[in-house]
Amino acid sequence: MSAHPRLSLNQATIKHASLEEALHEATGAGYESIGLWREPVADVGLERAARLVAASGLRVSSLCRGGFFTAEPGQAQQEALDDNRRAIEETAALAAAGADGSRPVLVLVAGGMPGASKDLAGARERVTEVVGNLAPYAQEAGVTLAVEPLHPIFAADRAVVSTLGQAIDIAEAAGPSVGVVVDTYHVWWDPEVLAQIARAGASGRIASYQVCDWLTPVPADNLLGRGLMGDGTIDFTPLTRAVVAAGYTGDIEVEIFNQQLWDASFAEVVAQVSARFAELIAPDLPAARPAEVRGR
Amino acid sequence: MSAHPRLSLNQATIKHASLEEALHEATGAGYESIGLWREPVADVGLERAARLVAASGLRVSSLCRGGFFTAEPGQAQQEALDDNRRAIEETAALAAAGADGSRPVLVLVAGGMPGASKDLAGARERVTEVVGNLAPYAQEAGVTLAVEPLHPIFAADRAVVSTLGQAIDIAEAAGPSVGVVVDTYHVWWDPEVLAQIARAGASGRIASYQVCDWLTPVPADNLLGRGLMGDGTIDFTPLTRAVVAAGYTGDIEVEIFNQQLWDASFAEVVAQVSARFAELIAPDLPAARPAEVRGR
Numbered sequence: 304m305s306a307h308p309r310l311s312l313n314q315a316t317i318k319h320a321s322l323e324e325a326l327h328e329a330t331g332a333g334y335e336s337i338g339l340w341r342e343p344v345a346d347v348g349l350e351r352a353a354r355l356v357a358a359s360g361l362r363v364s365s366l367c368r369g370g371f372f373t374a375e376p377g378q379a380q381q382e383a384l385d386d387n388r389r390a391i392e393e394t395a396a397l398a399a400a401g402a403d404g405s406r407p408v409l410v411l412v413a414g415g416m417p418g419a420s421k422d423l424a425g426a427r428e429r430v431t432e433v434v435g436n437l438a439p440y441a442q443e444a445g446v447t448l449a450v451e452p453l454h455p456i457f458a459a460d461r462a463v464v465s466t467l468g469q470a471i472d473i474a475e476a477a478g479p480s481v482g483v484v485v486d487t488y489h490v491w492w493d494p495e496v497l498a499q500i501a502r503a504g505a506s507g508r509i510a511s512y513q514v515c516d517w518l519t520p521v522p523a524d525n526l527l528g529r530g531l532m533g534d535g536t537i538d539f540t541p542l543t544r545a546v547v548a549a550g551y552t553g554d555i556e557v558e559i560f561n562q563q564l565w566d567a568s569f570a571e572v573v574a575q576v577s578a579r580f581a582e583l584i585a586p587d588l589p590a591a592r593p594a595e596v597r598g599r
Numbered sequence: 600m601s602a603h604p605r606l607s608l609n610q611a612t613i614k615h616a617s618l619e620e621a622l623h624e625a626t627g628a629g630y631e632s633i634g635l636w637r638e639p640v641a642d643v644g645l646e647r648a649a650r651l652v653a654a655s656g657l658r659v660s661s662l663c664r665g666g667f668f669t670a671e672p673g674q675a676q677q678e679a680l681d682d683n684r685r686a687i688e689e690t691a692a693l694a695a696a697g698a699d700g701s702r703p704v705l706v707l708v709a710g711g712m713p714g715a716s717k718d719l720a721g722a723r724e725r726v727t728e729v730v731g732n733l734a735p736y737a738q739e740a741g742v743t744l745a746v747e748p749l750h751p752i753f754a755a756d757r758a759v760v761s762t763l764g765q766a767i768d769i770a771e772a773a774g775p776s777v778g779v780v781v782d783t784y785h786v787w788w789d790p791e792v793l794a795q796i797a798r799a800g801a802s803g804r805i806a807s808y809q810v811c812d813w814l815t816p817v818p819a820d821n822l823l824g825r826g827l828m829g830d831g832t833i834d835f836t837p838l839t840r841a842v843v844a845a846g847y848t849g850d851i852e853v854e855i856f857n858q859q860l861w862d863a864s865f866a867e868v869v870a871q872v873s874a875r876f877a878e879l880i881a882p883d884l885p886a887a888r889p890a891e892v893r894g895r
Contacts, residue, residue, distance in 0.1 A: 421834040427790070456752045458788035459815040459832040469790040492754035494723070494765040519755040523819035536755040538717040 304333040306577040307585045311336035311364035313513065313558035314343060316576060317569045322347055324569060326359040332573040336362040336405075336554040339397055341390060349393055353400035363401035364408065364554035365449065365511050366394040371414035372433040373426040373463060379417075380433070387411075387437055395444045406553055407446040408510050410484055412453065415460040426463045435477045442480035449510035450474055451484035454492070456525055466490070467499040474508050482510030485546055486558070488517055488529050491537045497545045504549020512546045514539060514584055515559045522562075529559045532579040543587040555584060600629040602873040603881045607632035607660035609809065609854035610639060612872060613865045618643055620865060622655040628869040632658040632701075632850040635693060637686060645689055649696035659697030660704065660850035661745065661807050662690040667710035668729040669722040669759060675713075676729065683707075683733055691740045702849055703742040704806050706780055708749065711756040722759045731773045738776035745806035746770055747780035750788070752821055762786070763795040770804050778806030781842055782854070784813055784825050787833045793841045800845020808842045810835060810880055811855045818858075825855045828875040839883040851880060 312329045314320070314337065320328060322343040329337045337359075344352040344366075356363060369390040374380040390409055398407035413430045416423060434450060441448045452470040453462035464470050467483060467490050474481040483503050490496045503509045516535030521528045532539060557576045564572050608625045610616065610633065616624060618639040625633045633655075640648040640662075652659060665686040670676040686705055694703035709726045712719060730746060737744045748766040749758035760766050763779060763786050770777040779799050786792045799805045812831030817824045828835060853872045860868050 416832060421832055423787070423832075423834065424837070454751060455788040456750075456817060459813060465788050466790055491719070492751040492761050494762055517755060521752060521817075521821050525817050525821070536712060536717055536719075538719065541720070 306333040307580055308335055309555050310580045311338050311554040311556040313338035313556040314340045316557055316559045317572055318565050320569050322352055323355055326355055328569045328573045330359055332577055336364045338365045338556040340367045349396055353396050356397055356400040360402050362405040363397050364556050365410050366397055368410040368412050370411035372430045373414040373417050388440055391441050391444050391446045394446045408449050409446055410449045410451055412451055413462040413464040431473050431476055434473055438477040438480050447510045448481045449484045452489055454489045466493055468495055471503050471508055482508040484511040486513040487537050487542050488515050500545040500549050509549055509551040512551055513556045513558050527560050527562050529561055532583045539583050540587050543584055602629040603876055604631055605851050606876045607634050607850040607852040609634035609852040610636045612853055612855045613868055614861050616865050618648055619651055622651055624865045624869045626655055628873055632660045634661045634852040636663045645692055649692050652693055652696040656698050658701040659694050660852055661706050662693055664706040664708050666707035668726045669710040669713050684736055687737050687740050687742045690742045704745050705742055706745045706747055708747055709758040709760040727769050727772055730769055734773040734776050743806045744777045745780045748785055750785045762789055764791055767799050767804055778804040780807040782809040783833050783838050784811050796841040796845050805845055805847040808847055809852045809854050823856050823858050825857055828879045835879050836883050839880055
């Protein structure tokens with residue numbers, strides 16, 4: 304089996320797979336790239352994880368995830384900084400173990416408003432500050448921090464970074480080692496999205512492009528409102544074309560939190576993801592020989 | 600009992616009240632203003648509704664709602680236009696029946712993406728076109744059309760107008776009879792909200808200010824995630840101050856869709872709304888003698 308050379312399986316799409324199983328499923332279905340999560344990596348330990356990745360021959364498109372930067376200054380903020388430094392080291396190690404073309408990218412989720420705080424503006428300022436503090440450390444490690452704006456439905460409890468424009472502002476303030484994630488699920492509704500993708504591209508800030516669909520109605524657990532491309536309301540063509548026009552040539556992750564997919568067999572999900580990618584994303588990508596993709 | 604002179608009870612907050620009951624509850628609790636909905640008005644007929652409003656001595660702060668403009672050109676679009684023309688007439692008649700200071704304001708909800716369409720950009724263009732078509736009719740009737748941006752959670756199925764900036768763009772394209780609604784629940788998350796409130800004020804486009812809170816977690820029926828001010832995550836002070844600084848001097852509606860409130864007694868809800876308004880909104884409003892408010 305083969306899959307599109309730029310398609311990357313984000314591990315969360317088959318959440319219940321171990322790292323070894325996820326690598327096995329991805330290679331079995333012809334994927335060339337995988338997006339890893341810290342928890343299944345920690346389950347086997349970083350060294351063994353790196354060996355497994357190296358043996359798989361897959362590229363590592365990103366590590367999910369660092370962040371959660373909204374705590375008030377004090378112990379919780381210090382713990383977040385320490386944890387993110389470890390995540391940066393893990394990202395560097397896993398990307399080094401990945402096949403040629405792996406980019407060391409650590410995805411950052413900002414975090415929600417802490418405790419009973421109603422100070423959204425203050426939480427946002429702290430995110431900018433903490434990302435700025437981490438940036439030199441990431442640069443030294445050769446890791447790109449990828450600030451991910453989350454859909455405004457999550458502004459209170461998960462991520463106070465709500466738009467791509469806001470994420471680019473944070474990245475630009477922090478320096479060259481900080482970029483942004485463009486995740487269709489989180490940004491598709493934004494009237495400014497195409498302009499902001501172009502802006503992110505102009506300063507080389509697109510660190511990751513992730514695709515999945517927005518399901519309507521939103522399920523009771525609103526974290527699980529993502530669907531396979533084609534199952535929801537998103538027209539991927541303008542978004543993918545904008546990302547291509549903005550100069551992004553990296554892997555494209557499919558990251559779907561969805562109970563039905565989590566309940567299905569890994570092989571079935573991985574095959575479906577590849578088929579939908581071929582149908583709905585690949586036609587808007589420039590034709591590329593695999594060798595060109597690997598060598599980028 | 601008295602309530603703040605600028606507080607208006609949006610009828611949806613006591614959804615199960617008839618028009619007569621809603622007017623009775625509002626006057627009984629010392630409110631000076633009410634925001635009406637078309638359905639309870641239609642239940643008694645427009646003429647009788649106008650007589651009831653006139654007898655109540657209340658101002659009418661707005662009529663909810665017109666809109667639903669995203670149908671493709673054809674019969675459905677024509678029906679939407681016809682229905683909105685009727686809503687404009689109803690708005691003019693009800694505001695004329697209201698006490699001095701009533702502003703004829705028709706709240707417009709854009710509508711979601713029609714059928715199985717994935718063409719969000721196209722739906723947005725049609726909203727701009729149809730609002731532009733209605734604007735001269737509204738102007739002749741002396742009615743302000745108030746385009747309401749809805750939280751992006753509703754972009755697919757309810758309102759393709761997702762940000763205040765986008766709503767202002769539509770209003771500016773349509774002409775002087777079109778303004779915008781600033782509803783805290785829908786806009787609080789927007790990193791641009793304070794700048795956009797100032798922008799709306801600079802061109803005199805704030806037609807309505809509505810306050811209610813964002814509840815976390817979002818309930819299974821995401822339409823019902825609104826709460827009494829103070830029960831959620833919104834800091835009202837910066838928003839209210841921005842609206843005041845932008846020159847808005849009109850009534851301030853409390854519009855809450857919330858099952859618990861709908862299950863409570865009307866009198867209890869109306870009293871709670873007034874108390875929370877006094878605590879969380881009034882301190883950021885300029886002191887005004889009732890006579891000044893009425894004469895504005």
